[in-house]
Structures are given as structure tokens and as C-alpha cells.
Amino acid sequence: MGQQVKIRDNEKKKTITSAVWGGLLIASILLITTLWVSNGARVGTSQAVNRVSEFYLEELAGRRAQVVSEELKSNIAYMENALAIMEESDLASQESLRRFLGRVKRLYGLDKIALVDENGIVYTEHSTTSGLSRYSFLSEEMTGPVTSTANLYGARKQVVLAIPVEGISFQGSRVTASFIQINIDEMLSSLTLQASNNETYCNIYHRSGESLTNDKFGNMEPGSNLFSAVRDADNADSTDHQQLIQDFENGNPGQITFNYQGFQEDLCYVPVEGTNWMLAILIRDNVISEQISSISSGMMTRGIIQIIITVLAMLLVFHVLTNQSKKHSRILLEQEKEDGNRIRAAYAQIEKEQAAMRNIQAAMGSGLWSMEFNEKAEIISCNWSDTFRNMLGYHNEADFPNRLESWSDLLHAEERDKVLGEYWETVKDYTGVKTFDVEYRLQTKHAGWRWFHTAGRLSRREDGSPITFVGLFMDIDDEKKMEERLEKQTIDLQDALAAAQHANRAKTTFLNNMSHDIRTPMNAIIGFTSLAATHIDNTEQVQDYLAKITTSSNHLLSLINDVLDMSRIESGKVKIEEKETSLPEIMHDLKTIVQADISSKQLEFFIDTADVVNEHVLCDKLRLNQVLLNLLSNAMKFTKPGGIVSVRILQKGNAAEGCASYDFQVKDTGIGMSKEFLEHVFEPFEREQTSTVSGIQGTGLGMAITKNIVDMMGGTISADSEVGKGSTFTVSLQFKTCSGSVRQEVIPELNGLRALVADDDFNTCSSVTKMLSTIGMRPDWTTSGKEAVLRTKLAEEQNDSYAAYIIDWLMPDMNGIEVVRRIRGIIGEETPIIILTAYDWSDIEEEARNAGVTGFCSKPIFLSELREVLESPFASPDSEPDEQEENGSFEGKKILLVEDNELNQEIAVEILQEAGFVLDMADDGAVAVEKMKAAEPGQYDLILMDIQMPIMDGYEATGQIRKLENPNLARIPIIAMTANAFDEDRKAALDAGMNGHIAKPIDVPKLMEVLGEILK
Known part of the structure; x- marks a missing residue:
């Protein structure tokens, strides 16, 4: 019995021993298998990441090179546009040319734009230089844009961008080229990938390997030759070195790897279109290798943890079976302790690799994405990096789960189908050849829509392990915005060029027309003046000549006023001044002004109102009059005798409270306009027919002036016309009302x-x-x-x-x-x-x-x-008006005439003496002040004051007279009589202390009216 127990104990020990050894054998097989499979996964993932990284670097370098190329193209466009808007007046002298170059420099923000002529003379904003020692390449005949990296002033970072010039001559010599200088460091500042301590660098090299900047590039000396640095690398490979030189010489993209001062470097380079430059990106190889580790760490860690859990479970069974064996218990405790250490080490390694992955992703300026699929392309797992989550504004997995939908649901609707379609095409391409390469917008959590670029590839393995997809995300929103800005700038430049060319053509046409239109009245003035002198004894004939001279002079003055008005509007000097205005008064004045022309042209004239209940408004009476007169003048000008011209004012009921809306319609039965010309009728210098064709004179500025004034008054103007049937212009304006509506009650x-x-x-x-x-x-x-x-x-x-x-x-x-x-x-x-x-x-x-x-x-x-x-009492006729005082009331009135121009003095003296005035003269403001200081009260009744005089102008002279101690002299009426004829000039005269304003050339009835009001 005892022997049987002993045998059973021995059998039990053998069984336990067999179980222990069997468990250990199974655990070992599981561990070896898992490590082998994980190693295969690591190798496969490494291949995928390497292939994506190569693609990523190529794409990154290509994008930066494209930005540099677009920047150069923009500068070329700036120079071409500058040359296109150059006018003959800009080439009149060196001073005018320098002013033009200065304007261009400020307009386009260019550095030192210059012109070069066939003799090698360089013209810039500030200097003229003979000889091309510094710019010798410009002496050669150019067929297109040229960049030169010649050493300028001892600094490589200044390069020259030049274009050929045709059709421009200056001072007898042909201009052959235009160029600017570009600061490459400033250009590269917009391409910076990240801080250099992240071990990723960007630089531009000449095809000779010379650096165009002084920026740091890895551990190389700033500004050093790239070929020399690669040749002196720790593992200098002559094949890579020769490949690098050959690629640079031929302008081919490429990648090489080399060791430099203890670091393994990956170098990617691409040509910059249109230059002899190469853009290079350098990244430390450990960036890639650490990223590989971080990608596969999740898979490796899962395998290790599974093995540990299996071993622990088996050891737990062994613990039950060997509960009575202290030796086995000590082994179990030691094993548990060792396994615990392994688990902690595994987690520490995971955290280390994840931290490395975050650093690498930050250095690469990108986020990471990895997924695993089975043979049916079904997703097994998905892993978004924290870097990518942070890019989108999410901070943990709970906010942005590891699911494909987390990303796909954020895609912009315009790109969603295309992006997802290409993604699944890539996933189902088990050869791993196809690359997932797309640009799209994602909805970020706080920053709205941002542009991203994703590149990814599959890594397929034959061992049956999961298929791994690895992708890199790059935020390209800044680049996209830069591209949009460049595109908008290009469009704006094209529009500006087209507008400038159109304006130049219009101005040329305008000057040609004006040459004829101005010479026509000038010819009449000179001709009839000569005839009047020849027939001086024939009073009736001389009077006829003088009447024609007056007509031609008024027409010439209207032409000049139009040009000046347009100039002031374009320079922003015209202001709208709202004052209480009576619409009936405006319309009656308008009728009075045009009556003479209506009668002389034998036109029928209709003027009426409709539904006007607010007759008093706040508006600029002068500008409203100008608008209506311009329209009426055109209507009369282009309507033949017997035709009809009409004006109508209509009040509409769509105005806000306290305002009133009106339509002013000017209609004629004249020659009309074509539909094509209607599109340009409000543009400056536009006329459908020149005066040489139509026989109708004008500047082509009236409608442009009218449109600008209407715009400034906050209204609209429209035109409807048909050739041969006439035109209708409608001006819609809204004014504030300054009184209630007209009484509507019954009489x-x-x-x-x-x-x-x-x-x-x-x-x-x-x-x-x-x-x-x-x-x-x-x-x-x-x-x-x-x-x-x-x-x-x-x-x-x-x-x-x-x-x-x-x-x-x-x-x-x-x-x-x-x-x-x-x-x-x-x-x-x-x-x-x-x-x-x-x-x-x-x-x-x-x-x-x-x-x-x-x-x-x-x-x-x-x-x-x-x-x-x-x-009113209808039966009694209007009482006869009182007799007006005759102009003889001016007899003996004393005027001090302050005028520096002898011809103007002579004209004014003749006019005023004929009216009975006694005159004293002062040919400058300073003289007038001295005369007033020495004058006795009553010595002068009034002062006519010119404004622009050489020593003291009229404003200052008026100010000093107003400060005289004698109040009778200080209060003397002063009227400005000046060629400064605009509203702001009239206001400036009143502000200076004057009592009135008369514009030159002198309108005699107007002058007498003003003098009568002042002296009554």
C-alpha cells in the first residue's frame, strides 16, 4: 500500500514536471511565433513608412519649389505690367523716368526696379549708372526672363530677376531690359517648415551647389557648397555624390542619404521652374526610423502583452498543481515579479515611442494615420496620432475616436466623394503600388475649414498577417491661402493692366478729340479777333464778331471746366454739402438756364412734376443742378431742330421715414445710342462718335462726371436708348425732408x-x-x-x-x-x-x-x-413792379483792385470804370495791406482781391486787413475775384473773412449783381 502511494507520488511528480515543461514549451513557441510575426509586421510597416516618407519629402519639396516659382512669376508680371502702363510723358526726361520708377516701386512693392539701355546705362529711381560690370549678363540679348545669382555687394542673398524689353526708347537709345533685386532670405521665410531644432531644413541652391542664402542647413556651415559637404560626409559615397552633381546640372529631382558629423541625413531636392535653382529639404534619418518604431509599436506591444497574459495564466495553473511545493512557489513568485517588470518596461517603451512619434510628427509638420485590413479589405484597426487630433482641435481619443468615420465625417462635401473613392481604391490595390495622394478640406473644431494634404500607401505581406496602411497628414492651409493670394494678385494684376491699357487708349483718344475740339473754338476766337481788328470801323460787323467770340469762349470754358471737374472728382476733392433746398426753385432755375438754347435750336420743351408732396429737402443744390444741366445739355446737343426734350420729376413712395425718394427723368428724341455704347456711356473720355464725325463737340466727360456726382449723392443713374429714336436718362435720389409735405387740405x-x-x-x-x-x-x-x-x-x-x-x-x-x-x-x-x-x-x-x-x-x-x-385774388392783375435803381448808383464808388496780372488788371479796370467805379491798384497782397494801413475811413468802399499772388496771397492779406485797429477799415467788404473757381475755393474765401466770391473769367452781369448786393 505504501509502495503504491509512493508510485502514485512519483507519477504525480512526473505529470507535473511534464505539464510544466509542456507549458514552457508552448509559451516559448507562442513567444517565438509572435516575435517572428511582429518582426514581419515591423519590416512591412517599415517598408510602407519608408515609401510614404520618400513620397512625402518629394511632395514637400515640390510644393515649396512651386511657391518660389510663383513668387518669381508674380515679380515678372509686376515688371511687365509696369512697362505696359508706361506713357510717353514718363520718358520725357531722367526726372520723369525716375518718378515713374519710384511710383512703380511703391505700387508693386518691388526692390530697386531698373531699366537698362543698349549702351549699358542703368536707370533706377535714384541714380543713373554707366557700365554693366555688376550686371554683365544683361548686356547679352535675352529671349525671356533671366535670374542671376551674381555676387552683388558681397552678399549672395541678393539675386537679380530680369526681363527683356521691346518697343521703348529713352533719350535716343533703345531700352533692352528691366530688372529687380530679390532678397532670397525674405522669400524663404515664408517657406520655413518649422524651427531648426526639429531637425528639418529648407534651402535654395544654385545648380553649382552654391547656397543662395546664409540660412543653417543641418550641421553644414551656413552658405557652404552642398557638393563639398556631401563629398566630405562620413560615409562619402562617390556614386551618391556624382548623382547629386549630375541631378543638379540637369535640373532633375532626386533623393540621397549620407552621414554628416555623426548624423544620418536624408536629402531631397527638386528644380525651381524657370530658374537655375534647386530647392532642397534635409531631414534627419532618425526622424523616419523613430516614426517607423512608433507606427509598429502598437502591433508589437499587443503581441507582447498577449504572450505575457498567456504565460501568467499557465503559471497560475501550475501554482494550483504545485501548491504543496515551496520551490515551485518561489519560482512562481520570481516569475511573476520578472513578468511585472517586463510589463512595466513594455509600457515605458510604449510611452517613450509615442513621445518620439509626437516629436517626429511635429518635426515633419504632419500627423500620422495607420490602419490594418484583412484580405477582404475590412478594417481591423485604426490609429490616429495625437498630433493629427491636435491639428483638428481634439485632445483625446474620446473626442476623436480611432474610427475611419472620425475623419471622413469632417470632409468638406465638395471633396468627400472624391477623397473616399481614391482612399478605397488605394486600400483595395494589394500590390501596394498605388499611392493615396489627395488635397481636401476638413472641418476643425475651432478654426473652421482648413486644407490638408494626405499621402499614404499599403504594405502587403505574404505571410497572412494584417495589411498595413500608413498615411501622413500635412496642414497646407497657409500654402493654399498663399496660392489663392497669388492667384488673386495675378487676376488683379491682369485686371489692373487691362484697366490701365483701356485708360491709356481712352486718354489717347480723348487727347486726339480734345485737340480738335479745343482748336475749333480757339480758331474762332483768334480768327474773329483778327477780323474785328480788320473791320474796326464797321461797328455792326465788329459786334457780330464779338458775339461769336463770346460764344466760342464760353464753349472753350465749358470744355476746360469738364476736364477740371473730372480731375477733382477722381482726386476726391469734390464734397457733397447738404443744405435746405427748394425743388421748385431748382426746376425753375433749370428751365431759365436752358430756355435760350431751347429756343435757338428750335426744340419743343416739356417740363412737369408728378406726385411731388415734399418740395423742400436737404441736398447739394449746386451738384443736383450740375447733374440735371449735364443731362439736359446732352439732350439738346444730340437732338435736331424740331425735336422734343422733356424733364420730369416724380416722387416715389418707397422712402424711409423723414426722407423722400425722387426720379429725375430727362428724355429726348435725338440721335440715340447703340446698345454697345450704352455699356460704356458713363466711362470717362467715351463718345460714340467724335466731333469730327458727328459735328457735335464735347469732352466725353459729362456723363462720367454726372455718374460720379450721383454716386456721391447716394443715388443711381440709368440710361435707355435706341439709335434714331432718342434717349432717356433716369436719376434716382433720396433726400432728407426738412419740412412737412405741402398742405393737402381742400381750399x-x-x-x-x-x-x-x-x-x-x-x-x-x-x-x-x-x-x-x-x-x-x-x-x-x-x-x-x-x-x-x-x-x-x-x-x-x-x-x-x-x-x-x-x-x-x-x-x-x-x-x-x-x-x-x-x-x-x-x-x-x-x-x-x-x-x-x-x-x-x-x-x-x-x-x-x-x-x-x-x-x-x-x-x-x-x-x-x-x-x-x-x-390769390384773380380778378386784379399783378401790380407793376417798382422801378429798380439804375446802375448809376455805382457812380463814384471807390474800389481797391488787388491783382498781380497786368492783363487781368486792364480788363477789370475797363469793366469797373465803365460802371462808374473809381479804382486804385495794388499788384500784391502785401501792397494792399500797406495801402489799407495808410487809408482813411471811407477812402475805399470795397476791395476786389485776387488769391494767388507772389509775395502775399489773398487769404493772408484778408486776414491782416481784418486785424487792423481801425474797425471801419477792418470791416471793409472784400470780394475774392480769382481763377480758383471751385466750391472749396469759395468756402476758403468765406472762411478767410471775405464777403463774396467771383470766378474768372469775369461774368460782367454776375459781377455787377454781387457788387450791387454788397454796396446797397
Whole structure:
């Protein structure tokens, strides 16, 4: 029995021993197998990462080279644009050429732009240099852009970019080239990959291997020759060295690896298009190797942990079986301790490798992405690096899980299908040849959409282990923005060039036209002046010549004013000044101004209003007048005798509270414009036909001036036209109202009474009848004089007579005066009859009153004016005006004339003495001040003061006179009489203390009017 127990114990020990050895054998097999498989995974992953890294470096270098090339192209475009906008005036002298080069330099931000002529003379903004010792390559005939890395002023970082020049000559010599100097260090600063302590560098080399910068490049001496550095490398390989030289000479891209001062370096280089430069990127090899380790660390660590867990489980079983054996217990405890150390070491290694991976990814400026697939291309695992997560604004795996959807869901909709399609094509290409290479936008957490570039490849293994995909992400948002800026700059440059060329062509055409247009009135002035001198004794003939001289002079002045107005608008000197303005006053003044031209050209003229309830507004009266006069002048100019010109003001109901909106329409039946020209009608210097063709003179600036003024007033202007049928211009403006609307209430005395409107213009009839309805009358209207007489008879027969008549002066079938005469024969003398006219009625007033006209009303008629005329006592005619004081009141008035120009003095003296003034002269402001200091009170009644004088100008002279101790002298009226004729000049005169402003050339009636107001 004891022997059997002993045998069983021995068998038990043998069984335990067999189990222990079997477990150890299985564990060893698992460990060896896992290590072998993991090593295969490491090798495969290493191959994938190496291939992606090579591709990544090539792409990185290529992108930087492209940015350098685009920068050079932009500079070439700048020079070409500068040459394209050069005008003959810029080549008039060395000073004008230097000014032009200075403007170009400031406009495009270029460094030292210069021109070179065929004699080797170099012209810059500040100097003229003979000889090309420093720029000898420019003496050769160039066929295209050229870059030179010649040593300038002892600094390699300055290079020359030159282009050939054709068709430009300066001072008798042909200009052959234009060039600028470029600071390469500044250009490279925008290409910096990261700080140099991350062991990644970028530089530009000449094809000779010479560095174009003084930047650090790895451990090489700054500015050193790349060929020499590679030749002196620790593992100098003549094959790599020769390959490097050959690639540089032929401008081929490539990569080599070499050891330099204890570090293994990966060098990638690509040519810069259009230059003899090579862009090189240098990265330490440990960056790549550590990245490989970090990629495979996850797979390796999982294998090790699985083995450890298996061994621990088996040892736990052994512990139960050998619970009674202390020796086995001690072995188990030691094994557990050793395994614990291994686990801690494994985790420490993982953390170390992950830290290395983060550093490498930061150095590469990229994020990492690795995935594993089975044979069916199904995802086994996905791993996003923390660097990539941080790029997108996520800080942990919980925010950005290790799933493909974390990335794909952030893709921009415009690129999503394309990017995912190419990704799965790459994954299913088990040969590993295809590269996943895409650019796309991702939605970041806090920074919106950013551009990324991803490159990745598969690593397939034949041993059945998972297929690994490794990808690198690079944030290229800054590069994309730079490309967009370059593209926009290119487009802007092209637009600017086109605009400049168009402006040059327009100005050339303008000058050609102006040469004719200015010479035409000048020829008339000179010719008729000569004829007047020849026929000085024939008073009637001389007066005719003088009238024609006056007409030509006024036309010449209008041409000059247009040019000056356009210049001031373009320079921003024209300001809009809003003041309380009466629209009726503006429209009546406008009618008065154009009446003479309307009559002389034998045109029909209509002017009316519609729905105007706000007659007083805040606006710039002068500019509004200028706009309407420009439009009316054009309408009259391009309408043949017998044609129609009309003006209409319409108030619209779409204005904000406290404002009123108006349409001013100017219409004609003139020659019209083509649809093609309508697109350019508001551009400067544009005329559909020159005066030599159409016989109509002008600058081509009127519509451009009008458009600019309307824009400054916050309005719009549009044109509608058809050749041969006329044109319609509509100006839409909104003004603030400075009083309420015109009274809309009924006039009690006229409420319910009838009124008759007779006018051949339907718009006038419609407008006036609406106003009559507003004040309570029952209006009828007709466009025929004969029908007006007939309606009057019918009204009398029906005992429903008209209480008021408003009749147009000129109607086609019957003259308005005759209509009044016939109506008076029917109704008697009591009922008021008002003549409505757009013309001056002074010549027919006596005849009209004899025919029975009660009063006159000027077109366009406004509601306030209609109310006033209907509320007045109609039966009594207007009282005769008081006799005006004659101009003899100027007799004996004393004027101090301050004028430095002898010719202007002579003209002013003749005009003023004829009016009865006594004159004293001062030929400078300083003289005028001394005369006033020595004057007695009452010695002068008024001072006419020029502004621009050599010693003391008119403003300063006025200021000193106003400071005189004698108040009677200090308060003397001073009127500016000057060629400074703009609004700001008038304001400056008033601000200086003057009492008025008269513009030269002198308008005699205007001068007398101003003098009369001051001296009354």
C-alpha cells in the first residue's frame, strides 16, 4: 500500500514536471511565433513608412519649389505690367523716368526696379549708372526672363530677376531690359517648415551647389557648397555624390542619404521652374526610423502583452498543481515579479515611442494615420496620432475616436466623394503600388475649414498577417491661402493692366478729340479777333464778331471746366454739402438756364412734376443742378431742330421715414445710342462718335462726371436708348425732408367747383388735374385748344361753368392766347384764366393780359404754387413792379483792385470804370495791406482781391486787413475775384473773412449783381 502511494507520488511528480515543461514549451513557441510575426509586421510597416516618407519629402519639396516659382512669376508680371502702363510723358526726361520708377516701386512693392539701355546705362529711381560690370549678363540679348545669382555687394542673398524689353526708347537709345533685386532670405521665410531644432531644413541652391542664402542647413556651415559637404560626409559615397552633381546640372529631382558629423541625413531636392535653382529639404534619418518604431509599436506591444497574459495564466495553473511545493512557489513568485517588470518596461517603451512619434510628427509638420485590413479589405484597426487630433482641435481619443468615420465625417462635401473613392481604391490595390495622394478640406473644431494634404500607401505581406496602411497628414492651409493670394494678385494684376491699357487708349483718344475740339473754338476766337481788328470801323460787323467770340469762349470754358471737374472728382476733392433746398426753385432755375438754347435750336420743351408732396429737402443744390444741366445739355446737343426734350420729376413712395425718394427723368428724341455704347456711356473720355464725325463737340466727360456726382449723392443713374429714336436718362435720389409735405387740405372757396386744364402734354394734364383734385376741385382736361373752347360752351349751356382755367401757352392746333380770347368771349371777365408755360412770357405778357389772361404760372408747376395762385385774388392783375435803381448808383464808388496780372488788371479796370467805379491798384497782397494801413475811413468802399499772388496771397492779406485797429477799415467788404473757381475755393474765401466770391473769367452781369448786393 505504501509502495503504491509512493508510485502514485512519483507519477504525480512526473505529470507535473511534464505539464510544466509542456507549458514552457508552448509559451516559448507562442513567444517565438509572435516575435517572428511582429518582426514581419515591423519590416512591412517599415517598408510602407519608408515609401510614404520618400513620397512625402518629394511632395514637400515640390510644393515649396512651386511657391518660389510663383513668387518669381508674380515679380515678372509686376515688371511687365509696369512697362505696359508706361506713357510717353514718363520718358520725357531722367526726372520723369525716375518718378515713374519710384511710383512703380511703391505700387508693386518691388526692390530697386531698373531699366537698362543698349549702351549699358542703368536707370533706377535714384541714380543713373554707366557700365554693366555688376550686371554683365544683361548686356547679352535675352529671349525671356533671366535670374542671376551674381555676387552683388558681397552678399549672395541678393539675386537679380530680369526681363527683356521691346518697343521703348529713352533719350535716343533703345531700352533692352528691366530688372529687380530679390532678397532670397525674405522669400524663404515664408517657406520655413518649422524651427531648426526639429531637425528639418529648407534651402535654395544654385545648380553649382552654391547656397543662395546664409540660412543653417543641418550641421553644414551656413552658405557652404552642398557638393563639398556631401563629398566630405562620413560615409562619402562617390556614386551618391556624382548623382547629386549630375541631378543638379540637369535640373532633375532626386533623393540621397549620407552621414554628416555623426548624423544620418536624408536629402531631397527638386528644380525651381524657370530658374537655375534647386530647392532642397534635409531631414534627419532618425526622424523616419523613430516614426517607423512608433507606427509598429502598437502591433508589437499587443503581441507582447498577449504572450505575457498567456504565460501568467499557465503559471497560475501550475501554482494550483504545485501548491504543496515551496520551490515551485518561489519560482512562481520570481516569475511573476520578472513578468511585472517586463510589463512595466513594455509600457515605458510604449510611452517613450509615442513621445518620439509626437516629436517626429511635429518635426515633419504632419500627423500620422495607420490602419490594418484583412484580405477582404475590412478594417481591423485604426490609429490616429495625437498630433493629427491636435491639428483638428481634439485632445483625446474620446473626442476623436480611432474610427475611419472620425475623419471622413469632417470632409468638406465638395471633396468627400472624391477623397473616399481614391482612399478605397488605394486600400483595395494589394500590390501596394498605388499611392493615396489627395488635397481636401476638413472641418476643425475651432478654426473652421482648413486644407490638408494626405499621402499614404499599403504594405502587403505574404505571410497572412494584417495589411498595413500608413498615411501622413500635412496642414497646407497657409500654402493654399498663399496660392489663392497669388492667384488673386495675378487676376488683379491682369485686371489692373487691362484697366490701365483701356485708360491709356481712352486718354489717347480723348487727347486726339480734345485737340480738335479745343482748336475749333480757339480758331474762332483768334480768327474773329483778327477780323474785328480788320473791320474796326464797321461797328455792326465788329459786334457780330464779338458775339461769336463770346460764344466760342464760353464753349472753350465749358470744355476746360469738364476736364477740371473730372480731375477733382477722381482726386476726391469734390464734397457733397447738404443744405435746405427748394425743388421748385431748382426746376425753375433749370428751365431759365436752358430756355435760350431751347429756343435757338428750335426744340419743343416739356417740363412737369408728378406726385411731388415734399418740395423742400436737404441736398447739394449746386451738384443736383450740375447733374440735371449735364443731362439736359446732352439732350439738346444730340437732338435736331424740331425735336422734343422733356424733364420730369416724380416722387416715389418707397422712402424711409423723414426722407423722400425722387426720379429725375430727362428724355429726348435725338440721335440715340447703340446698345454697345450704352455699356460704356458713363466711362470717362467715351463718345460714340467724335466731333469730327458727328459735328457735335464735347469732352466725353459729362456723363462720367454726372455718374460720379450721383454716386456721391447716394443715388443711381440709368440710361435707355435706341439709335434714331432718342434717349432717356433716369436719376434716382433720396433726400432728407426738412419740412412737412405741402398742405393737402381742400381750399374751401373752391371746393366742388369745376376747373379746366388745356395742355398738349398728357403728363402735364395728368399732374395738374391730380393737384386740383387734392384741393377739392372737379377738374377736366384736354390736349386741344379747340376742344377747350367747346367744353367751355357746353359747361355754360349746362349751367355748370368752370371756376378756373389753366391753359398752356403753346398748343399745336391753337395758340393759347387765342384760346383765352375765345373763352373770354363766352364766359366774360370774372373767371380766372391762368397761362401755364415753360417759356419766358415777358414778350407776350401785354398781349396776353389784353386777351383776358389773369396770371402766369411757370412749368413745372408744384402743388404749393398752384395753391398760391388759386388762393390769390384773380380778378386784379399783378401790380407793376417798382422801378429798380439804375446802375448809376455805382457812380463814384471807390474800389481797391488787388491783382498781380497786368492783363487781368486792364480788363477789370475797363469793366469797373465803365460802371462808374473809381479804382486804385495794388499788384500784391502785401501792397494792399500797406495801402489799407495808410487809408482813411471811407477812402475805399470795397476791395476786389485776387488769391494767388507772389509775395502775399489773398487769404493772408484778408486776414491782416481784418486785424487792423481801425474797425471801419477792418470791416471793409472784400470780394475774392480769382481763377480758383471751385466750391472749396469759395468756402476758403468765406472762411478767410471775405464777403463774396467771383470766378474768372469775369461774368460782367454776375459781377455787377454781387457788387450791387454788397454796396446797397
